[in-house]
Amino acid sequence: MSKIIAVTSGKGGTGKSTICAGLGYTLAKQGHRTLIIELDFGLRCLDIMFGMENSIQCDLGDVLSGKKKVLEAVSHVPMASNLNLLSAPKTLTSVTAEQIVDICRSIKKYFEYIIIDTGAGINSHVFDIVEQANLILVVSTPDQVCIRDASLMSDEFYNRGNKSQRLIINKVSKKVIGDSLVANLDEIIDKVGVQLIGVIPDDFKMTVATGKGNPIPTDSEALRAFDAIAKRLDGDFVPLTFNN
Ligand SMILES: Nc1ncnc2c1ncn2[C@@H]1O[C@H](COP(=O)(O)OP(=O)(O)OP(=O)(O)O)[C@@H](O)[C@H]1O
Ligand SMILES: [Mg+2]
Known part of the structure; x- marks a missing residue:
């Protein structure tokens, strides 16, 4: 049975799609059959990120x-043999939330991980879909507005009964966060x-790729x-390091 992971954030542009792509790619490279479902209706981007436009x-x-x-409707992603994508419509x-939940249920047995990219903008459908996930990855950047929105979002999921949440802090650079990195990350958490499940550096090489x-x-x-x-999701202990 697969683990359904929803990647979401309060504010747009925090890096949800990039994280779905990167995490999906590494999970697949580690040998896990992985599917990414993109819910960014009208604004899909994962096809471009995976060179499948x-x-x-x-x-x-x-x-x-x-139809x-x-x-x-699932496409195999050529860059990793275990990676698959269900693109959002153009x-x-x-x-409805029920439709997405039914889709996940119907293919659960084929994938170890189903990653849902919730897309830009928050509406009640997104809440309904995300609260069904086994794990919610709440994405924030070190930006104060982003942090507050992530907190509001997370509170809403707690109120709805989903306590399985982990935080990803994305686009972290020493330049932005200052010298006392650990204290600042603690403050965000x-x-x-x-x-916290992970800290992702601001990485221009990844944006280019x-x-x-x-x-x-x-x-x-x-x-x-x-x-x-990806290893932490799989239950391994991997210490936090940061080199940016
Ligand atoms: N760790 C990172 N380092 C550098 N750039 C990043 C990082 N994460 C995301 N980006 C860049 O930030 C921009 C927004 O990322 P992305 O599209 O993944 O955000 P999103 O949360 O999915 O946005 P939306 O809310 O519109 O769906 C992109 O240009 C992406 O390349
Ligand atoms: Mg996106």
């Missing part, structure tokens, strides 16, 4: 309209109120952070 034949829209079965399509649809280079600091988070 011109090769996606079907997407979630075909499933919702009944395709879920597995028929147009705005109406969807306290403000959001969610246990995902922009071109190339695999994240092996010397990327962000890739190392994704690798550690």
Whole structure:
């Protein structure tokens, strides 16, 4: 049975899609059958990040309209043999939380990890979908607005009964966060109120790679952070290191 992981944030642009791509890639490279479901209706981007912009034949829209079965609409991501993508439709399509939950249920047995990219903007559907996940990864950057929004978001999930949450702090650089890195990360964790699972450095090499649809280079600091988070998800103890 797969573990359903929802990647979400209060504020837009925190790096949810990048994290889905990076985490999906490392989980797959570590041997786990992984599917990413993209819910960014009308604004999909993972096809570009995986270099598949011109090769996606079907997407979630075909499933919702009944034209395709879920597995028929799933595309294999060429850069990692265990990685698969169910792209968001290019147009705005109406969807209910029940439909997404049913889709996940119907394919649970085929994947060890199903990662849901909740997309930009928060509406009640997103809350309904995310609260069904086995684990919610709340993404924040060190930005104060982002931290406050992540905290509000997380409180809402707690209120709805989903206590399985972990925090990812993304786009961290010594330049932004100052010299007392640990104290500052602690402050972010306290403000959001969610246990930390990983810190991802601000990494230009990764932005260039995902922009071109190339695999994240092996010397990327962000890739190392994704690798550690993927292992922690799998139950391994990996100490926190930060080299940016
Ligand atoms: N760790 C990082 N280092 C450098 N750039 C990053 C990092 N994470 C994300 N980015 C960049 O930040 C921008 C926004 O990232 P992304 O699209 O993943 O955010 P998002 O949360 O999915 O946005 P949206 O809310 O619009 O869906 C992109 O240009 C991406 O390359
Ligand atoms: Mg996104």
